[in-house]
Amino acid sequence: MLPFLKPPAFYESFLYLALFWIVLATSWNLLSGYAGYFSFGHGAFFGAGVYTSATLAAKFNWPFLWTLPVAALVAAVIGVAVGSVAFRVRGVRGELFALLTLAVTFVLATIIGNSPLDGGQGVYLNAVPVPSLGPSATSSLFLMMVVAAVVTMLVSWAVWHSRFGAGLFAIHDDEDAAEVMGVPTFRWKLGALALSCALAGWAGGIHALFVSYITTPEIFNITVPLTVVLMSILGGSRHWAGPAAGAVAITCLLFAFTGSQYAVMGKGLIGAILVAGILFMPQGVMGKLWRRRAVRAPLPASPQRGEEEVKELPPPLGEGGGGGSPEAPILLTVKGLSKSFRGLKALNNVTLEVRQGEILGLLGPNGSGKSTFINVVSGHFLPDGGEVWLDGKNIAGLPAHRIAQAGIARTYQIPRPFTQMSVLDNVAIAAMYAGKGLPTMEAGRNEARQWLAFAHLESKADSLPGDLNLHQRKFLELARALASRPRLVLLDEVLCGLTPTEIQSAVQLIKRIRDQGTTIVFVEHVMDAVMALTDRIVVFDQGLLLAEGAPQEVMQRPAVVEAYLGLAHA
Numbered sequence: 001m002l003p004f005l006k007p008p009a010f011y012e013s014f015l016y017l018a019l020f021w022i023v024l025a026t027s028w029n030l031l032s033g034y035a036g037y038f039s040f041g042h043g044a045f046f047g048a049g050v051y052t053s054a055t056l057a058a059k060f061n062w063p064f065l066w067t068l069p070v071a072a073l074v075a076a077v078i079g080v081a082v083g084s085v086a087f088r089v090r091g092v093r094g095e096l097f098a099l100l101t102l103a104v105t106f107v108l109a110t111i112i113g114n115s116p117l118d119g120g121q122g123v124y125l126n127a128v129p130v131p132s133l134g135p136s137a138t139s140s141l142f143l144m145m146v147v148a149a150v151v152t153m154l155v156s157w158a159v160w161h162s163r164f165g166a167g168l169f170a171i172h173d174d175e176d177a178a179e180v181m182g183v184p185t186f187r188w189k190l191g192a193l194a195l196s197c198a199l200a201g202w203a204g205g206i207h208a209l210f211v212s213y214i215t216t217p218e219i220f221n222i223t224v225p226l227t228v229v230l231m232s233i234l235g236g237s238r239h240w241a242g243p244a245a246g247a248v249a250i251t252c253l254l255f256a257f258t259g260s261q262y263a264v265m266g267k268g269l270i271g272a273i274l275v276a277g278i279l280f281m282p283q284g285v286m287g288k289l290w291r292r293r294a295v296r297a298p299l300p301a302s303p304q305r306g307e308e309e310v311k312e313l314p315p316p317l318g319e320g321g322g323g324g325s326p327e328a329p330i331l332l333t334v335k336g337l338s339k340s341f342r343g344l345k346a347l348n349n350v351t352l353e354v355r356q357g358e359i360l361g362l363l364g365p366n367g368s369g370k371s372t373f374i375n376v377v378s379g380h381f382l383p384d385g386g387e388v389w390l391d392g393k394n395i396a397g398l399p400a401h402r403i404a405q406a407g408i409a410r411t412y413q414i415p416r417p418f419t420q421m422s423v424l425d426n427v428a429i430a431a432m433y434a435g436k437g438l439p440t441m442e443a444g445r446n447e448a449r450q451w452l453a454f455a456h457l458e459s460k461a462d463s464l465p466g467d468l469n470l471h472q473r474k475f476l477e478l479a480r481a482l483a484s485r486p487r488l489v490l491l492d493e494v495l496c497g498l499t500p501t502e503i504q505s506a507v508q509l510i511k512r513i514r515d516q517g518t519t520i521v522f523v524e525h526v527m528d529a530v531m532a533l534t535d536r537i538v539v540f541d542q543g544l545l546l547a548e549g550a551p552q553e554v555m556q557r558p559a560v561v562e563a564y565l566g567l568a569h570a
C-alpha cells in the first residue's frame with residue numbers, strides 16, 4: 001500500500017532492494033538450502049532473466065510485463081539444461097557442483113558479452129516504458145517486486161510443508177538413502193532447480209528495468225551468489241522464511257552503514273556480525289527459533305501406546321502365507337547376478353530364489369558379497385550382469401527409487417538416518433515415497449506413527465536420530481523399511497553391535513515382521529539368531545553361492561565349515 005499512501009520514493013527504492021534480495025535468497029534456497037546442492041550459479045540464472053527482459057523490451061519493443069514470464073522460462077530452461085547434465089553424474093556434489101555452477105556464470109557472461117545481445121556495450125532501458133501499476137515509476141517497480149516476493153515466499157512455504165519438500169530435505173541429508181527410500185532424486189533436484197531459476201529469472205527481469213542500464217560485468221559477478229549464500233545461512237537455510245530474514249537483516253545493515261560517515265567501519269561491523277552469526281548459530285536465526293519451538297511444542301498427536309495396543313498394530317504388510325514352506329510361490333528370482341569392483345568379483349553369477357513369506361538367511365564370511373547382493377538387488381549399485389525378477393518384471397538395473405516403489409525395502413548395516421529430520425519424518429519419507437506411496441505429509445506421518453509404535457520408538461518421534469542409541473537407530477532402520485509396506489525386506493546385519501538383550505528384542509521384532517506377511521532376506525553373523533529365525537539359508541563365499549538349504553544341515557557341510565573356519569576344521 002506504500003505507494004498509495006504518500007510518494008515516498010526513497011522508501012520504495014529501499015524496500016524494493018530488500019524484496020529483490022528476498023526473492024533471490026529464497027529462490028536460491030529452494031535447491032541449495034533444501035536439497036543441499038550449494039550453487040554459485042544463481043548470478044547466471046538471474047542474469048539470464050535480466051538479459052531476456054532487457055532484450056525483448058529494449059530491442060523488440062515487447063510490453064515490459066510480457067517479458068517477465070519469458071525471463072522466468074529462459075532462466076528455468078538454462079537451469080534444467082545445466083542440471084540434467086550435472087545431476088546425472090554421481091560425483092558432482094558439494095564443492096564440485098558449486099564450482100560447476102560458478103563456471104556456468106562466467107560462460108554465460110562471455111557468450112552474452114560477445115553476442116548482439118550485449119556486444120560489450122551494455123543495454124539501455126531508458127526508453128522502455130515502466131508499466132503504470134502505481135502512481136510513479138519507482139512505485140510500479142516496487143509493486144512488481146512485491147508480487148515477485150510474495151509469490152516466492154508462498155512457493156518456499158508450500159514446498160517446505162509438502163511431500164516434495166520432505167524429499168528435498170532427505171536428499172540434503174543422505175541422497176543415496178533417499179533414493180533407496182523411493183525419492184526420485186534426479187527429478188526432484190531438477191524440479192527444485194527449475195523453480196529456483198524461474199523465480200531468479202523473474203526478479204532479474206524486473207531488475208533490468210530498475211537499473212535501466214545493464215552490462216555483463218555488473219550483472220554476472222560473484223556478488224549475487226555470495227550475497228544470497230550469506231543471507232540464507234544467516235537467516236537459516238532449512239527454514240522457508242530463513243533466507244528472507246537474512247535478506248532483510250543484511251539489506252538493513254548495509255543501508256544503515258554505507259550511507260553514513262562511518263561507512264568503512266560499518267562494513268567491518270557487518271562482516272563481524274556475519275561471522276558471529278554463522279559461528280554461534282550455524283543453523284541460522286530462523287533455524288534456531290524453529291528448532292526451539294519444535295522442542296517446546298512436540299509434533300501433534302503422538303499418543304503413547306502400551307504393549308497390548310502395539311500388538312494389534314499395524315495392518316498386514318504383504319501376501320503372507322507360505323511361511324517358508326516349499327510350496328509357497330516364488331517372490332524373487334535372481335539369475336546369474338554379477339558385480340565386480342575394479343576386477344574383484346564381489347558377486348559371481350549368483351542364482352537364487354526367495355519364496356513368499358519365508359525368512360531366508362544370507363550367510364558367508366567377511367567380504368563374501370552379502371552386502372553387495374543387497375546393494376545390487378535394492379538398486380544402490382548397478383549390476384554388471386544378470387536378472388532380478390519380481391512380479392514377472394526384471395528390475396535389475398532400474399533406479400533405486402523404482403525398485404523401492406516396486407516393493408523392495410532395505411536396511412543399512414551402519415544405520416543411515418536423515419540426520420536433521422525428526423525420527424517421525426525419517427519414517428514418513430519411506431511411507432510417502434516407497435511402495436505404493438502416500439500422497440501427503442499428513443498421511444505419511446500417520447503411517448509412520450504406526451511403525452514407530454511397532455518398533456517401540458513412538459516416544460522418540462520428535463527426537464533427532466542423533467539422540468537415539470545404536471539399538472534405537474537400528475530399530476529406526478527397521479521402521480523405515482517397513483513403513484512402505486514392502487513385499488520383501490532386505491535386512492543387512494541389523495543385530496550387529498547389539499547387546500544380548502537387545503538381540504532378543506530385535507529377534508522378536510523380526511518374527512513379528514514375518515507374522516505380518518513380509519518376506520525377509522536376513523544377512524547376519526549372529527548364528528543363534530540365524531538358527532532361531534531362518535527357514536532356509538544360502539551361503540556365499542568369494543562372491544559365489546556355495547550352499548543352499550535347511551540351516552542346520554547346510555552349516556554342517558564341509559565346504560561351508562571350510563569357508564568359515566579354514567581347511568583344518570572341514
Ligand SMILES: Nc1ncnc2c1ncn2[C@@H]1O[C@H](COP(=O)(O)OP(=O)(O)OP(=O)(O)O)[C@@H](O)[C@H]1O
Nearest residue numbers: 341344345346364365366367368369370371372373
Ligand atoms: N563400493 C565398493 N568398492 C570397492 N569394493 C567393494 C565395494 N563394496 C564391496 N566391495 C568389496 O566387495 C567384496 C564383497 O564385499 P561385501 O561388503 O559385499 O561383503 P560382505 O559379505 O557383506 O562382508 P561383511 O560380512 O564384512 O559385511 C569385498 O571384497 C569388498 O571389499
